Amino acid sequence: MQQEDDLRGLAKVMQFMRALSLLFALIHFYWYAYSWITAVGWNTALVDKILMNFQRTSGLFSSPLYTKLFCLLFLALSCLGTRSVRSEKISRRRIALCGAAGILLFFCGGWLLRLPLPVRTLGPLYGLTLLAGYCLMLAAGVWLGRLIKERVFEDPFNDENESFMQETRLMTNDYSVNLPTLFYYKRQWHPGWINVVNPFRATVVLGTPGSGKSYAVVNQFIKQQIEKGFSMYIYDFKFDDLSVIAYNHLRTHMQGYKVPPKFYVINFDDPRRSHRCNPIHRDFMTDISDAYESAYTIMLNLNKTWITKQGDFFVESPIILLAAIIWFLKIYDGGRYCTFPHAIELLNKRYADVFVILTSHPELENYLSPFMDAWKGGAQDQLQGQIASAKIPLSRMISPQLYWVMTGDDFTLDINNPDAPKILCVGNNPDRQNIYSAALGLYNSRIVRLINKKGKLKSAVIIDELPTIYFRGLDNLIATARSNKVAVCLGFQDFSQLTRDYGDKESKVIQNTVGNIFSGQVVGDTAETLSKRFGKILQQRKSVSFAQGSTTLSTNTQMDSLIPPSKIGNLSQGMFVGAVADNFDEKIEQKIFHAQIVVDNERVKRETAAYVPIPEISSFMGADGQDHMKEIIQANYERIRADVERIVKTEMKRIEDDPELRKLIPKPKQQAAK
Numbered sequence: 001m002q003q004e005d006d007l008r009g010l011a012k013v014m015q016f017m018r019a020l021s022l023l024f025a026l027i028h029f030y031w032y033a034y035s036w037i038t039a040v041g042w043n044t045a046l047v048d049k050i051l052m053n054f055q056r057t058s059g060l061f062s063s064p065l066y067t068k069l070f071c072l073l074f075l076a077l078s079c080l081g082t083r084s085v086r087s088e089k090i091s092r093r094r095i096a097l098c099g100a101a102g103i104l105l106f107f108c109g110g111w112l113l114r115l116p117l118p119v120r121t122l123g124p125l126y127g128l129t130l131l132a133g134y135c136l137m138l139a140a141g142v143w144l145g146r147l148i149k150e151r152v153f154e155d156p157f158n159d160e161n162e163s164f165m166q167e168t169r170l171m172t173n174d175y176s177v178n179l180p181t182l183f184y185y186k187r188q189w190h191p192g193w194i195n196v197v198n199p200f201r202a203t204v205v206l207g208t209p210g211s212g213k214s215y216a217v218v219n220q221f222i223k224q225q226i227e228k229g230f231s232m233y234i235y236d237f238k239f240d241d242l243s244v245i246a247y248n249h250l251r252t253h254m255q256g257y258k259v260p261p262k263f264y265v266i267n268f269d270d271p272r273r274s275h276r277c278n279p280i281h282r283d284f285m286t287d288i289s290d291a292y293e294s295a296y297t298i299m300l301n302l303n304k305t306w307i308t309k310q311g312d313f314f315v316e317s318p319i320i321l322l323a324a325i326i327w328f329l330k331i332y333d334g335g336r337y338c339t340f341p342h343a344i345e346l347l348n349k350r351y352a353d354v355f356v357i358l359t360s361h362p363e364l365e366n367y368l369s370p371f372m373d374a375w376k377g378g379a380q381d382q383l384q385g386q387i388a389s390a391k392i393p394l395s396r397m398i399s400p401q402l403y404w405v406m407t408g409d410d411f412t413l414d415i416n417n418p419d420a421p422k423i424l425c426v427g428n429n430p431d432r433q434n435i436y437s438a439a440l441g442l443y444n445s446r447i448v449r450l451i452n453k454k455g456k457l458k459s460a461v462i463i464d465e466l467p468t469i470y471f472r473g474l475d476n477l478i479a480t481a482r483s484n485k486v487a488v489c490l491g492f493q494d495f496s497q498l499t500r501d502y503g504d505k506e507s508k509v510i511q512n513t514v515g516n517i518f519s520g521q522v523v524g525d526t527a528e529t530l531s532k533r534f535g536k537i538l539q540q541r542k543s544v545s546f547a548q549g550s551t552t553l554s555t556n557t558q559m560d561s562l563i564p565p566s567k568i569g570n571l572s573q574g575m576f577v578g579a580v581a582d583n584f585d586e587k588i589e590q591k592i593f594h595a596q597i598v599v600d601n602e603r604v605k606r607e608t609a610a611y612v613p614i615p616e617i618s619s620f621m622g623a624d625g626q627d628h629m630k631e632i633i634q635a636n637y638e639r640i641r642a643d644v645e646r647i648v649k650t651e652m653k654r655i656e657d658d659p660e661l662r663k664l665i666p667k668p669k670q671q672a673a674k
Helices: 002-032 034-039 045-058 064-080 092-114 119-146 213-227 241-252 288-302 304-309 313-335 340-347 351-359 369-376 380-395 400-405 430-451 474-484 495-502 504-513 524-534 601-610 629-657 668-673
Strands: 177-185 188-196 203-206 231-236 262-267 422-427 459-464 486-491 516-519 536-547 550-561 575-579 592-597
Touching (some): 002 119, 064 119, 203 213, 213 231, 213 241, 213 459, 313 380, 351 629, 400 629, 422 430, 474 486, 516 524
Parallel strands (some): 231 422, 459 486
Antiparallel strands (some): 516 575, 536 550
8 A cells, every 4th residue: 555655656756747847848938939929929928027037047048958958857857757568569779769859859959940931930840849859758758668678588598697707817737728718797708717727637528520629629738738748648530630739839848848758659541650669568568467458458449339248258258369369479489579460460370279379378278268168169160259259350450551550669658757758649540440449549558557657747648539449448547547647638529429439337437527528519418418517507587478558577586507408509619618627725616617718810820830740750761762661561561470470380389399288289170170
């Protein structure tokens, strides 16, 4: 009841204000169109006396602008308190046009009084101009009261509610990666920073092709970590996109290292631009479990479907057989033949000879018991299937160029050795992915075991397009390598791709253990998962209800997704959402971000223009000045095959000469059965 009385009182005040504004308009017309008033014969003596007193005391009519301004002032005050039915059809543009036209007619109509026209014409004309201007200003004022001021219709995608304040401080340390950003908040763009102050808690970079994950994030990780003295391992799926960046940035930023690192490349496509390295070097295998890890990595890279069938008989059998061959080469003749190409060649020899040779060594006899049981029990078909499961995929890797690269000793894989730090880039080729991935996966597995040790140099493992290669032990590396200063950065397209190629369990572990996450445009389950990870925020919900003669505006609050899946699925190129991890002494209050990562494109163009290609590493020029690459690589291939032939003959002779070992040689009946 009290509220209704207050509203009635307010309405009366507004009416009084409007009456005053109208009075000032009439007074203005009377004073400045006085000649027309007298011409029509109106008796105005009393009005004249009152107005003259006003002029003497206040100077109200010293300028025609005074009375017009008072009129506009009281008109505006009357419109501010008007309770009108709000309408969605009224626009700001309509109000602005109407108000501008009204002000123009009301304030600029005085020039009409200077026209050489009869007084009886000028008076009505000036009065109509004032009246039209006043009516237009009144209409604009009334419509302004009916305008729906809340931005219900101006923010259809809820951008305002889903924008939030982000980190604007630059937080650096000896390990941090810092990316400048622009983020939207309260209707304007603000500069900010994404501060990855603890890269050792692992980083995942997601995004569909073309979302900018390599250009805006992965490349920046490579550059900034080289500047801060990290040793580095880079898996370059589209060689040499990342390798060229690493090589040239290292050339200009050697000052970040106490001991200057050396740059190494593994490239099967062009042996001239590749170093040589034996990933199963005897010095880095201390137990048969090391051989098993290597065999496991090779076979699962060659057969991605086996990843989800780990533990099955026909999956484990070929892995065990290959592991036994690798360990045999490690213990034979001091390990001088312990290379992956020698293992492939030995596996492709007669299985009767291979089994006899392997089982003649006590440390392998129990390891090969499943094969020996099948052999002695006459289960030749089963045995053939087990061996074929290993031979068939590995036969795809028989390549003179691959043999050449994997049999040298130009460097060792302990990339974070403080006395000999390295930047190692291994290059794949999308056209030969299935072949090269197995060999490169072998380098990966060896590096993981070698770098995850205490007392080493800080290091970075950067894997772009992760699902193209099976990285054995990656989940364990993420979970345990933080204390050993190993920063892992993984780039791939979405979680479903990771689940497909790594299996559900390992994929979940990787997703849930990373501390820093960047995501460009992703859709489906990946967007849903990320939205849940970013959590919810208290948002205002505004609604407008229109009824006959009334409008209802209501506002309520509710918890809703901070970054909904639809937003993540429609991010522009260069826009990223994500979250970062912090440290005890470097707290980041707002860890979540939704921003455009700012890349200085002109600077990148200048740097790229100054890049030099990775130089030739191996020269195959002979004394005659001719290139003998094919001949040298082919000779290495033939030497490996000859080495294996000699190993088989030597070992078989040793077994035949030993009465105890001679029992291992199959009898003619067994051979016939075979």
